[in-house]
Amino acid sequence: MPPRLPPLPDDQWDDRTREVLAALLPRRMRNAAAAGNAMSTLVRHPDLTAAFLPYSTYLLVGSTLPDRLRELVVLRIARRHDCAYEWTHHFHAARQCGLTESEIEAAGQGKAADPLESAVLAAVDELDENSDVTDGTWAALAAHLDEHQLMDLVFTVGTYALMAMAFNTFGIRPEHDARERAERRRARDR
Numbered sequence: 489m490p491p492r493l494p495p496l497p498d499d500q501w502d503d504r505t506r507e508v509l510a511a512l513l514p515r516r517m518r519n520a521a522a523a524g525n526a527m528s529t530l531v532r533h534p535d536l537t538a539a540f541l542p543y544s545t546y547l548l549v550g551s552t553l554p555d556r557l558r559e560l561v562v563l564r565i566a567r568r569h570d571c572a573y574e575w576t577h578h579f580h581a582a583r584q585c586g587l588t589e590s591e592i593e594a595a596g597q598g599k600a601a602d603p604l605e606s607a608v609l610a611a612v613d614e615l616d617e618n619s620d621v622t623d624g625t626w627a628a629l630a631a632h633l634d635e636h637q638l639m640d641l642v643f644t645v646g647t648y649a650l651m652a653m654a655f656n657t658f659g660i661r662p663e664h665d666a667r668e669r670a671e672r673r674r675a676r677d678r
Contacts, residue, residue: 491659495528505531508538512545525660547647553640555585557608560595562648564612567596569652576662604632615645
C-alpha cells in the first residue's frame, strides 16, 4: 500500500524545508535521500516539524535517561504499536547501545532479565495502557533513577507512542529493511 503522505521529493525542498531539519541533521543530510522517509515526510509541515524536532532531539540525544533504557522504551513502544519504522531504526540503535538481538526481541515482548530494565518495560506497558504507572513500578524505577530520569522516561514513552501513531497513519516505511535482513543473516552465521 502506498504511503498516505509520501516523502517530499527533492525538487520540492526549499530553504525552509532544509532549515527545519537543522536541530537534528547536519547540512549535508538535509535532502530527501539522506534525511530518510520519516524526516522527508515530516517536512511537508515545516512549522510543526520546526516545533517538534528540538524536543524530540532532546529525548534522543540530550535526555538524562541512559541510552540503553531509552532504546528499550522505543523498542517496546514500536512493538506495542506495530510500528515497523521505529522498530527498524531503533533495532540498529539498540545494537549500538550494546543490546543483543535476543535482548532486543525480549524487549519487544516486554521482557528483560535486569530488574531495572524489567521495571522500565513494565512502565511502558502501564503508561501505554493506563496513562499512569502503578506505585510498585514507580518505586522500582525510583530505586534506580533520579527525578529527571523518571520525568524523561515518561516523556520518552509518550513521545515515541505519538511518533508511532504518526508514522503508521502517514504510511512511513523503513528504508533499511534490506540492511536489517543482511545484519540478521550475518549474526546467525557467526
